[in-house]
Amino acid sequence: MKKLIGTIRNSKPIRNLLLFLAVMGPGIITANVDNDAGGIATYSLAGAHFGYTLLWSLIPVTIALIIVQEMCARMAVATGKGLADLIRENYGVKLTFYLMLALFFVNLSNVMAEFAGIAVSLEIFHISKFISVPLSAFFVWWLVVKGTYKSVEKIFLFACLFYVCYVISGFIAHPNWEDVFQQTIKPKIEWNLTYIVMLVGIIGTTIAPWMQFYLQSSIVEKGITIDEYKHLRIDVVGGCIIAPVIAFFIVVACAATLFQAGIRVESAADAAMALEPFAGKHATWLFAFGLFNASIFAASILPLSTAYSICEGMGWDAGVDKRFEEAPQFFWLYAAMIIIGAGVVLMPRFPMLTVMYLSQVGNGLLLPVILILMTLLINKKELMGEFVNTKKLNIITWFTVGVISLTTLIMIIFLIVYH
């Protein structure tokens, strides 16, 4: 019997599967957190206002996401260092400091959006935000401070499963599948301003600055080695495919119902509520629960990831397993993110829209800088060794980075002009 198990374990496909399962996590989690409160709002609005006409954009976005995330994964295994570490060591403290400062504020406003997402999604279930938000904040703190890397990762992987909510609501909405596929493959691009703003918004929300830091650090933290890179790549690419697939179903669900009926919505919670007459109570619940899951998931990861990146870059001790006196900066940053993020949601008349607007501008300004730095780093032979970018890959990478940077800059111009 023992021998049998041995032979099964040593057979190639099984062995590969086991190795993959051991490595799995960072890529899938990062990509799923990407569908956070802000992301779901964007996709809902895209579906509600433009029907299926924006679906095609998810394909190029997926490719761009894969290219960018794969770079992070490769840097992590080749150097064993986080992105903030690498930027500090290669480009000095000044640049790092200002990048980290920007990252702090951008991520802080993202955390605010997540807690706002928690508040509105649970209000659909008639839970007051004065109960849901403090409890969620406590949960987030408890999860990370009391958990270990392994246990937390398992919980996060489990949370990824709940995104299936959106897939189900996509089906409940009874879209015209023929139409959906037509539009995905043969796009009818509308050349008007609101359409382009939405398009740029989708790109901006799918590829965010924090993801690069988080993915790279979590791979390093997990101690994945060069030998396991093959399996890690499956994890990363898989995640980059799953995330837009979920986005696809969100767009479809809203397009099949709200767009058909010509209903205007302003947020993800609006969209969830508006679904009821068309797809029934269950669809609303699924949508709201999905929003809650995504928000609390992202709210757990963003403060931690931010505190880690900043401490890494500034050379301060970091880690949830350290005592407060050992890593004061780390704990202050972490606490500040959660307390401010959750606090402002409870504040009456907090200018949330202005903050979200500023956060989008900040995201847009930060992203090109980080992508360019990443591309420069991955071209350093002394850092990457045999994992350095090849010539062909370099052309693709620079092209992708160029397009993303350009679109985010366009978005900033739009935002400023229209504000």
Next chain:
Amino acid sequence: MRLFLYFSETLGRNVVDKNNQFIGRLCDLSMLQNQEVFPRTESLIIKRGVFYTEYACIHIEDVQEFKKTIRLKIHHTDITFKRKSFRCDFSLIRDIMDQQIVDTDDQKVVRVNDVQLLRVDQQLYLAHVDVGLRGLIRRLDWTKMVDFLVTLFSPKSPYLKQEELISWKNTHVLTTGRGKGALRSDVARSKLAKIPTAELADIMEDLDIFEKFSLFKTFNVDMQRKIFTDMALPEKEELIDQLSDKEAGNLLENIPADEATDLLNNLPKEKTVQLMRHMHSKTSKQLRKLLGFAEDSAGGLMTTEYLSLNKDALVKDALQLIKDNVDYPGNIFHVYIVDEKNHLVGATSLRRFINTTPTTPLMDTCYHNKTFVRTDDGVEEVALLLEKYKFSSIPVLNEEDILQGVITSDDVMEELISLTWKKYKDQL
């Protein structure tokens, strides 16, 4: 004249020649890795241009004065600018500033915010590294503003006085990235040796694999063994990957057998076998048992000590190999021919080639049939084959035909005797 000065404050200073003609700005210092405790500056690296940057290297001897502006003794026509940066032992910007180092006094890994230089008769020495908040603020050019604000609100704040400087002799610089040579200082090494090994294992945890490797290599075998035992399993695996098979084999031999088995169980089979080749047969035999080869199977019986050569070897190579291994505890009469991946290609014995001309290819003297056993074959089968072909040893292959080891007739004898005794006792 200040004796100590911060490197970050000298960066970007204007450099002029003896006629006060502007040459460029200071952008780095290249240091001399000498036997002194504090490294000495060898030359100044100067940059000019904003979009089209060029660098020049100026020896410290050519510097007239090192003040707010740096004046040289030479004329600007004597300086050649190049597009590329210069090769040197180590430079402050590349290897020290912003990098991680080990603070051997406080026994932790820290990041360098600034470097303090010591000026003694026209020489600049690397005296301290600054790892504190003040250093960080200084790098950001915020010192004046922050000092002003802090004095305003809390004039007695420790921040104003507190410099976190570490003497250079209490630091250990790690190899960063690939291909850079480690900077070694004997003082640091002897300091490191005094840190308790459990603490060192903690330090290692904070480092990336290249830094880990460079730090690890600076210790003697005894220390390495102790540190290795204290490391976490994934870290051990990483390190084993970085070490050569021989070093890894030696290391594994010196740690408790159960720990070695835990580790070997997690490595690929081929790697395990390769590592075992570098251990003494007694240890490797013990390990193999622990690794789960049944005791009376070929895998459990075999020894990993055997003589092997590649396909192109000549008879004289084989003779030389045997001569070199007279003291070898294993069987030296048989020589196995293997390819790069250790697949068994052929086998020959001293009897078959001792009388041929030394320049004959060894392959020509091989037995016609490849005789071998598999790792899970039983002892009886091995005994039968040895008897049938009158061999004194037989190779053991795994399913992929990779040579794992050999079984000698006395190994089989030993096992058979004990089996016979057992049967005899059972009958009684």
